[in-house]
Amino acid sequence: MEGLIPCFRNPPDPTIMRKVVFFTLILFCTDSTFAVSHSLQYVYSGTSEIPNLPEFVVIGLVDGEPFVHYDSNSHKMTPRQEWMARSEGPDYWNKESQNLHGEESLFKNNVDVAKKRFNQTGGIHTFQRMYGCEWDDETGATGAHEQFGYDGSDFLALDLKTMTYVAPVMQAAPTKQKWDRDNTRKDRYKRYFTQECIEWLKKYVSYGKSTLERTVRPEVSMLQKDPSSPVTCRATGFFPKGIVVTWRKDGVDMHSDVEVGETLPNGDGTFQITSKLTVKPEDWKMNSYSCVVQHKSLQDDIAVLLEEKNIRTNQGGISWGIIVGCVAAALALVAVVTGVVLWRRSRTGYGKAGTSYTDSENSSQQQPKVHPP
Known part of the structure; x- marks a missing residue:
């Protein structure tokens, strides 16, 4: 911590x-x-x-x-x-x-x-x-x-x-x-x-x-470093942060060979998330794979087919410098x-800043400092 x-x-x-x-x-x-x-x-x-x-x-x-x-x-x-x-x-x-x-x-x-x-x-x-x-x-x-x-x-x-x-x-x-x-x-x-x-x-x-109650629809794209690398489905620019990104094979949700990333801030009040699919090129060319995004802002799910025309390549990969730059923002x-x-496993909300719970072992007991109603 x-x-x-x-x-x-x-x-x-x-x-x-x-x-x-x-x-x-x-x-x-x-x-x-x-x-x-x-x-x-x-x-x-x-x-x-x-x-x-x-x-x-x-x-x-x-x-x-x-x-x-x-x-x-x-x-x-x-x-x-x-x-x-x-x-x-x-x-x-x-x-x-x-x-x-x-x-x-x-x-x-x-x-x-x-x-x-x-x-x-x-x-x-x-x-x-x-x-x-x-x-x-x-x-x-x-x-x-x-x-x-x-x-x-x-x-x-x-x-x-x-x-x-x-x-x-x-x-x-x-x-x-x-x-x-x-x-x-x-x-x-x-x-x-x-x-x-x-x-x-x-x-x-x-x-x-x-x-807090506004909605901004996500932009969805597919990225791949090279033909042997996992395919990344990236949803970005959305609000609120609640979102579901899944991979489907022939219309059926996949649970293996999929790695879902964390929801991260973009620095402008919106969020981004990635989901990686590990699949051989010959496999996805013979079957129907798609990345499906569900979000509060969408009337219908966004489904992007895994096809060569939908994939953006990134030969250099995403550098640490880019990550630091995004986080710096x-x-x-x-x-x-x-x-x-x-x-990481505790995902719910927390409390009021004006309330003191940090009673030190060596300090006198504190009363909560709560805002007036």
Whole structure:
């Protein structure tokens, strides 16, 4: 789990940057679904010894769209969407900035505590938290999630049904035991996740309704490096991010020899995804293969036949430089670099930035800092 970060004043070490960029891709790799749901997600990240990166960064997302940002260099919560900037006044931003400024010392302490528990001293280390909620505006169903990680691995996760924590590593056991015994803390957080977070999610959705509920149809193309390489079906420029890309052989969905990529941001508010098919040229020339794309913006599915005329070749391949360039555009837009590789399987929304859950082992217990209704 690496850190979140806004723009770079001085470029970090290339090795570190490559890791950071990779983890940035992971942050936005949420699985694609067609659920009519909205999510509020926050990621807090504390880091140590990463050159030119703030030690503490927070990014907030509504429906996967970054809408607020905070870091320990500026000490300010700032909007990342026009609809957010025009919907809240100075009091909101000042209160959020004050609340998150208080989180900085907690997160720095959490990194130090984790290092001691893992018998570590110096070096690059990260402590991260993701939390929030989800709401289906058709069925009314809601959900919530809270999870902590350290150095790219799961550290602690909340079981909302029992309001107890799951500790996958022995170093997290002291925190689990402390929080599981604290009934006041349990009641406070349960109320937040089941009520207050949902209320704020609905409010933010109403702010950005025209943006969050827009639809943009995907552009679909096929790429192949050379005749012996897998064929890549690429859908790009779509919104919302929920999408399904499948390969069919003679009209039947394929499940083998297919590798579906992650949904990634383009940097302009739209998304892209790829799906690779490994097939011999003589095979696809003798059978009917097609890439089929389903998306909310489409009245009918897009189906592209695997034919030579539909394939664009790329003899040079897609270079790392191009990937970094694309991600850099996304970084400039959302002002965040994060390491969330440990939570690839956690795809739902998260919570309210103004709520403090990061009770350090060596700090006094914090009360949730929740926005007024």
